[in-house]
Amino acid sequence: MTEEKISEWDTKRYIPKPGEPDLPPQLSELADKSADEVMKELNRLPLFMTELDETDGEGGENTNLEALKSLVYEGDPDEIATNFKNQGNDCYKAKQYTTAVGYYTKGLEIDCGVDSINSALYLNRAACNLELKNYRKCIDDCKNVLLLDEKNVKACYRSGKAFFCVERFEEAKQILQYGLTIDADNKSLKDTYQQVVDKEEKIAAAKLKKQKEEEEKQLKQVLLVNAIKLRHIEILKSARPAELLEDAKIRLEDAMDHESQLIFPAMILYPTTDEFDYVAEISELSTPTDILKVVLNRPKEWFEDPKHENFTLKKLQCYMETVSGGLVKVGKNVAINNVLMSDKPKAPLFDNGLRLYVVPKSDSEEWLSKWNKDVALTKRQSLK
Secondary structure, three states, X not given: OOHHHHHHHHHHEOOOOOOOOOOOHHHHHHOOOEHHHHHHHHOXXXXXXXXXOOEOOOOOEOHHHHHHHHHHOOOOHXXXXXXXXXXXXXXXXXXXXXXXXXXXXXXXXXOOOOHHHHHHHHHXXXXXXXXXXXXXXXXXXXXXXXXXXXXXXXXXXXXXXXHHHOOOHHHHHHHHHHHHHHOOOOHHHHHHHHHHHHHHXXXXXXXXXXXXXXXXXXXXXXXXXXXXXXXXXXXXXXXXXXXXXXXXXXXXXXXXOOOOOEEEEEEEEEOOOXXXXXXXXXXXXXXHHHHHHHHOOOOHHHXXXXXXXXXXXXXXXXXXXXXXXXXXXXXXXXXXXXXXXXXXXOOOEEXXXXXXXXXXXXXXXXXXXXXXXXXXXXXXXXXX
């Protein structure tokens, strides 16, 4: 055989790799076969199978496979159940929990009648179900263990852990306490019991905190409502408020003191130029001058626009709309709450916000002449 032929033959023939079986005596005649051919033949022998082929390769039943299957159920019931338990244990050690559950279940289906074996099968299946987070199945398995072995501490621990995970704390404590009557020094039982107690305390504290926060929130709301009533401030709400006022809130500067300042947003409207400004928060003690100083803090270029030439603090006048649809002039140095608290004329807040009209003096007479109370009231038809 030439060197080239020898090399080609070596690459094709079966040479066991680490972890692969040597050829059994009955297959010694396959020594010259390729690796694929040898592995195919090996797979037809029960002791060497690496995959389960349901046929013998000729369209018939794989008698070797059937023989292998029957071996699993040969022996006394307790031996068969023990075999399934051992296979389940191997899978559990390999963290193949679902497969292990299958083996333990098959062992239980044998119904071997030996309490110790069945107890171990239930207990081990409970361990798998705990790992798989099948907590209710774990609890059921542990109950079956305790029916067979009432002093099984591991069953107490695993069911206690499962009860804890589904937040059935009282039941968790009961089964863990029962376990501690059997083994008072069991660390796993004591640690899990403490976990349950700590969790209960944490939940109780969170619940108490939430309750206090809710009570405080309600108290703040009562104080706010009373503060508004004491000031005789009226608020008109619309079904479709301006977008900037959709979530507008009135608040007290000190939420726990009804005598502290009311804080609310303000819409500053410039009707002669069809523009507006929005200020997120002003105090009820603010004056129009305070507000105008904020909104007129603009770049020089803005004032150079002809339509803004009269937009200076001295040249502007301020008005508020009244409940009856008219207008009331507001002194620029008068606190807003003085106008809001006045009964005649009554100027309300709209959608929890101040509505302040700002008009240049030079345009005020013409603008006022065009104001129509009926039109103003018509615009409020959507008001609640």
